[in-house]
Amino acid sequence: MSKFLSGELIKLGASVELRELGKQEGTDVDLPPIVLARYGSDPAKRNILVYGHYDVQPALVEDGWDTDPFTLTKIDDKLYGRGSTDDKGPVIGWINSIEAHQKAGIEFPVNLVMCFEGMEEYGSDGLDDLIKAEKDKFFKDVDATCICDNYWLGTTHPVLTYGIRGCSYYALTVSGPSADLHSGIFGGMVSEPLIDLTHVLAQLVSPQGKILIPGVMDLVAPLTAKEEKLYDDIKYTMQDLYDATGSKTNLFDNEKESLMARWRYPTLSIHGIEGAFSAPGAKTVIPAKVIGKFSLRTVPDITPRALDELVFKYINEVWEKLGSKNKMEIKLLHDGMWWLSSPTHWNFEAAKKATKAVWNVEPDLTREGGSIPVTLTFEEELQKNVLLLPMGRGDDGAHSINEKLDMSNYINGVKTLSAYLHYVAVEPATA
Known part of the structure; x- marks a missing residue:
């Protein structure tokens, strides 16, 4: 090219x-x-x-x-x-x-x-x-x-x-056994990395899109009346959202809240799990190592390093509460302001x-x-x-x-x- x-x-x-x-x-x-x-x-x-x-x-x-x-x-x-x-x-x-x-x-x-x-x-x-x-x-x-x-x-x-918006992209790795295990032999005997990972991922964001990491929303610049008025005349309808997504899975039922969620507020999305079985059919495997990928879209006045501090602190606290014998690592893959x-x-x-x-x-x-x-x-x-x-x-x-x-x-x-x-x-x- x-x-x-x-x-x-x-x-x-x-x-x-x-x-x-x-x-x-x-x-x-x-x-x-x-x-x-x-x-x-x-x-x-x-x-x-x-x-x-x-x-x-x-x-x-x-x-x-x-x-x-x-x-x-x-x-x-x-x-x-x-x-x-x-x-x-x-x-x-x-x-x-x-x-x-x-x-x-x-x-x-x-x-x-x-x-x-x-x-x-x-x-x-x-x-x-x-x-x-x-x-x-x-x-x-x-x-x-x-x-x-x-x-x-x-x-x-x-x-x-x-x-x-900016974007900070993270990888959350959970590892345990030295190799994948048979669930019929080792299930119930060992702490499973994928179970631990899903527990942590589930505590990052609610099904309604609310970020559960304390302090993130406190970093966001306040909404002013002047800024809010800019949304009043934008030619956008809920039908535009339905057409773009091919569904009616909207979190908000009006245009203004939907656009604000897209433009001026941070969001957290979970993108996938590396190392987990995903092919068609049944495979009774306990993955030895899994990596969850998630990102936060950032807005004024969130800075990447301040966000990293909140993310790492919260995930470490959630991990400690699990009491797992597996190992966990959280790291930033890349970010942009x-x-x-x-x-x-x-x-x-x-x-x-x-x-x-x-x-x-x-x-x-x-x-x-x-x-x-x-x-x-x-x-x-x-x-x-x-x-x-x-x-x-x-x-x-x-x-x-x-x-x-x-x-x-x-x-x-x-x-x-x-x-x-x-x-x-x-x-x-x-x-």
Whole structure:
């Protein structure tokens, strides 16, 4: 993918460098290179940085896909395939924009600075270090940043995103016997790691979504009347939630509480158990070692280290109460901070005008529940405003089976990206 992107950009006249990052920590595996590219070098034009990623989540037909996940398939004006909306489609959208300007004979309005990585789905290994090292070199003179790696809130109304939650991801390991055991022989004789693990996991969060770790909610910034008012006019219905999930398993029965739970409050999710028997059929095994994976999505004003302290303290206390002879270890796998920007910055004003020009409506200003850690890195290191300008819809199924991107969103998305570049080229530089 990095070579493909490089080839497409070079054909369009961009200068391109594949920046190698060395080995993945603790392995002999080469990290995928970051594609650094520039299109245009006119000192009279603004330098707009765009970011995207060319890696994707895993996908197998047997997961439940209706098509080959790695062959882009058009069905009923929808493009199905892994990465169609997250994030290969939007990345190709920037290339389409350059190509369209050339074919139409229209001068490109800005100098486009591009950063496309290949490790976003695994924590962006190596990217933060590169940004810090290149902030006064490759990224020097960047005036604003635009990231196209998120989605509309629903399915009918475009949005601009000014905030995202952070994510702290943990692994809870419980180990006992030196090898897996037969439950008919050893069941009732030994302390079983999987039983211990499920007891601990069950005490992290309630079925209603309440985080049971003491002190976490005390770290959250209070809700102000001004912030609460922002939720009143957002075009989102409970039906949008039903359509996106394919169910009515909502924890809240109104839009405002649902959106606040997604955007401005922390959540805890349990993702899976490594080492437990999960194949079809019956297997009477006692696993010798199991690892539970869970994460917390974080919001202002939660800091990762303060959260770690609360998580580790609580799990150790719960473990002590079990009185188990097994061994337990809790560790952080990776984390990323939340991000909150100013939706009245000139970068956002340009995006509002572009959205109105293409979609004939004013975009909703939203926050997002997912995490894009590089957003904060770009803002902190370059000291420039960052905008999230989505292409896809809320029902695209990113990270799920049958991921798709509607053709109308793809085509109008490219138009919006292009219009944004024209508006941001001339928008007065107000705060």
